Amino acid sequence: MRRLDTQSPDFSESLKAVLAERGQQSGSVVEPVRAILADIRERGDDALCEYTERFDRLALPADKLRLSAAEVDEAAAKVSPETHEALALAAKRIRSFHEAQLPKDIDYTDEDGLRLGMRWTSLDAVGLYVPGGKAAYPSSVLMNALPARVAGVSRLAMCVPTPDGVINPLVMAAAKLCGVDEIYRVGGAQAVGALAFGTQRIAPVDRIVGPGNAFVAEAKRQVFGHVGIDSIAGPSEVVVVADGANDPRLVAIDLLAQAEHDEQAQSVLITQDPAFAEAVSAAVERELETLPRAEIARKSWRDCGAVITVQNDDEAAEIVNLFAPEHLEVMVENPRAFSAKVRHAGAIFMGRFCPEAVGDYVGGPNHVLPTSRTARFASGLSVYDFLKRTTTIETDLEGLKKVGPAGARLAREEGLDAHAMSLSERLK
Amino acid sequence: MRRLDTQSPDFSESLKAVLAERGQQSGSVVEPVRAILADIRERGDDALCEYTERFDRLALPADKLRLSAAEVDEAAAKVSPETHEALALAAKRIRSFHEAQLPKDIDYTDEDGLRLGMRWTSLDAVGLYVPGGKAAYPSSVLMNALPARVAGVSRLAMCVPTPDGVINPLVMAAAKLCGVDEIYRVGGAQAVGALAFGTQRIAPVDRIVGPGNAFVAEAKRQVFGHVGIDSIAGPSEVVVVADGANDPRLVAIDLLAQAEHDEQAQSVLITQDPAFAEAVSAAVERELETLPRAEIARKSWRDCGAVITVQNDDEAAEIVNLFAPEHLEVMVENPRAFSAKVRHAGAIFMGRFCPEAVGDYVGGPNHVLPTSRTARFASGLSVYDFLKRTTTIETDLEGLKKVGPAGARLAREEGLDAHAMSLSERLK
Secondary structure, three states: OEEEEEOOOOHHHHHHHOOOOOOOOOHHHHHHHHHHHHHHHHHHHHHHHHHHHHHOOOOOHHHOOOOHHHHHHHOOOOOOOOHHHHHHHHHHHHHHHHHHHHHOOEEEEOOOOOEEEEEEOOOOEEEOOOOHHHHHOHHHHHOOOOOOOOOOOOOOEEEEHHHHOOOOOOHHHHHHOOOOOOOOOHOOOOOOOOHOOOOOOOOOOOOOOOOOOOOHHHHHHEOOOOEEEEEOOOOEEEEEEEEEOOHHHHHHHHHHHHHHOOOOOOOEEEEHHHHHHHHHHHHHHHEEEEEEEOOHHHHHHHOOEEEEOOHHHHHHHHHHHHHHOEEEEEEOOOOHHHHOOOOOOEEEEEEOOOOOOHHOOOOOOOOOOOOHHHHHHHOOOOOHHHHHEEEEEOOOHHHHHHHHHHHHHHHHHHHHHHHHHHHHHHOO | OEEEEEEOOOHHHHHHHHHHHOOOOOOOHHHHHHHHHHHHHOOOOOHHHHHHHHOOOOOHHHHHHHHHHHHHHHHHHOOOOHHHHHHHHHHHHHHHHHHHHHHOEEEEEEEOOOOEEEEEEEEOOOEOOOHHHHHOOOOHHHHHHHHHHHHOOOOEEOOOHHHHHHOHHHHHHHHHOOOOOEOOOHHHHHHHHHHHHOOOOOOOOEEEEEOOHHHHHHHHHHHHEEEEOOOOOOEEEEEEEEOOOOOOOHHHHHHHHHHOOOOOOOEEHHHHHHHHHHHHHHHHHHHHHOOOOOHHHHHHHHHHEEEEEOOEEEEEEEEHHHHHOEEEEEEOOHHHHHHHOOOOOOOEEOOOOOOOOHHOOOOOOOOOOOOOHHHHHHOOOOOHHEEEEEEEOOOOHHHHHHHHHHHHHHHHOOOOOOHHHHHHHHHH
16 A cells, blocks of 8 residues: 655655556457457357357357246345345336436527427447356446436347356346346357347347456457447546544445455545544554455555545545546545535545445446546446437528528538538529 | 349348448558557657658647647638638537537435435546548537537647648638637647647647547547547448439439548438439439549449338338438428437438538537447437536435445345445444
């Protein structure tokens, strides 16, 4: 963990090191992924079955790749009623917040008599990638599937690898809750290829969302343009801005909640209180003694963590804006006043009783958020990812008389005569 | 030009050929672009000057790369008052439509007592790429710069190559109209690299927009993630749905207005009237005899053009949805009723007096639109490209009591104990 102080002469150099990109992708998967995608595009289900046998040790005929309703029900039934209830509460709240996001169409006639509009329509079909094995998070299924549902996407196709044939009950329960009934037990670049290009049994989709390993991320990068994709997530991060009135142990736990994700995750504390900074650092060490995922969290905190002491709110806010963090916790007396100074952040959690985990599961806003400083220009997943806009212009001869001559002049200046004629010949 | 008829037995095969991807990018620029970007990142302005000398035959010291206000004024003054007026009308209308797009923030307290929000903020800095030479379109400057301005972006940096030192007066006039005063006479991958990574004299931006050649497109692809980019445009296309009551010559001119862009552009007529289809085809040939850009338009029409006869509106709409065209002209008796059947299109032009050229220059909606069937999932440029969203959650202990236990349960099911503790320890 690095300690920084804005009063120290080497502060900006140290901050640069903390801000440096983490977990840079190696290029080594580019070629293998290219080969897999080409093979899926060429041979479809045959290739899909072969890769599934090779990577997931699961030999199935193509007509068994899709899970039957009975298989889904059987798996989902293994989830306890309490967990079902927790998933349902999360789903209800996520659905409700994303409904509040739904944008309105535009339709008006302007002073020149042209009727202008913009209408939102949903995508026809979306592919949802869900990682298998240990990183299979039911919360991610809700966060990816529900915004698509709220946007009005009629077809949602899910791909989830089932290594050795093991089906994750939580993922199936979450899928059922979102009304996803088209589920394929395939994963990796081959699943992305099947969703993008289609196979004999899997119809192609228009956009693919959901997290995955390096192969999945690279496959999404390669099919981008042919279909839409969500952003490619880097290591996760949190910045906690906290004053000395907080319980150091709670702040330490929040920092570790980020650090336990993976060794490249980044947790940063910003405070004006040096004694509090010390107390939190000590509390992190104590909690690491008993935390189940301490091995991962310790490496993350050691290599990527930082504690920064600042002189005032403005300094704190400016550093937050440089981080443009995926998650920002604001644990100060007036969190809303501080948040107003923040220009770049994926999500902000305000108050002493609002840790990031509220937003990871049950808050309502999406937990798929821009990482690695991309909150400078990118946003979290939302209904907008599953909608697109069509603009409309309607005019009669009177309207064309108002704007056509100017249009024709500009077209001629650009050397596009047919453009100009399409306007001027209608005005004759 | 291909002739298709939905009644013909080989219709779907023929349609597939028309829908096939045009103008596929060759991979040959990947390595040269990678080298240029690395060089700009490493050596900054020195490299930028060297590439500008090599590619644009323009040897300038680094402090002259930025155009002075006097140089911009001098160039813009060469534009005629009539063209200035046309640009001003276009700018006024584009600004007004994009103001109508500005979204509203969300802020509400829900039934569980959590205050949820989503706020839109503008990007800090945007880079605007403008091609040099023949393809320097002042309308593109307006269409890219004005949405950024309306969104509230404070810094707009423009790069435009000036081969042999020749400055385009129209581009300078358009830039002035948009209040863009930070203009660099650099282009190609080296300009994209300078905007993305910054040099000694050019501060880095958060997003790069604007069209360019294959080098520029590949450079944008490679810097994506480090900064945001707009979509990478493929060849342009129009689908015209027209009934027999139209003047065949006007429809022919509209088809040629698309075809004159480049040899890969695609113009498609869909009609229920076979005699009208013949008349339009004949009119295209006649117009080609006098059109200045006939050489390009003839190749485009021959290789990519199509005339499709259909039985009814539903067939026409279904084919439009398969094309998901960048531009759709609807020249029928009730264009709004037909448009309601269209799910996928970048922009729709309705009525017999509303050719696509209205939207290219003076309509108001953006002319940067999704090409190559990507309107299935993508949208035209808008204020949204220059804004990002931050979600907010605020709660006190009472709210946490409502949602925390469910969150902690899900966190434990996912094996993330610090996540669970960050909730449960606050509830103790």
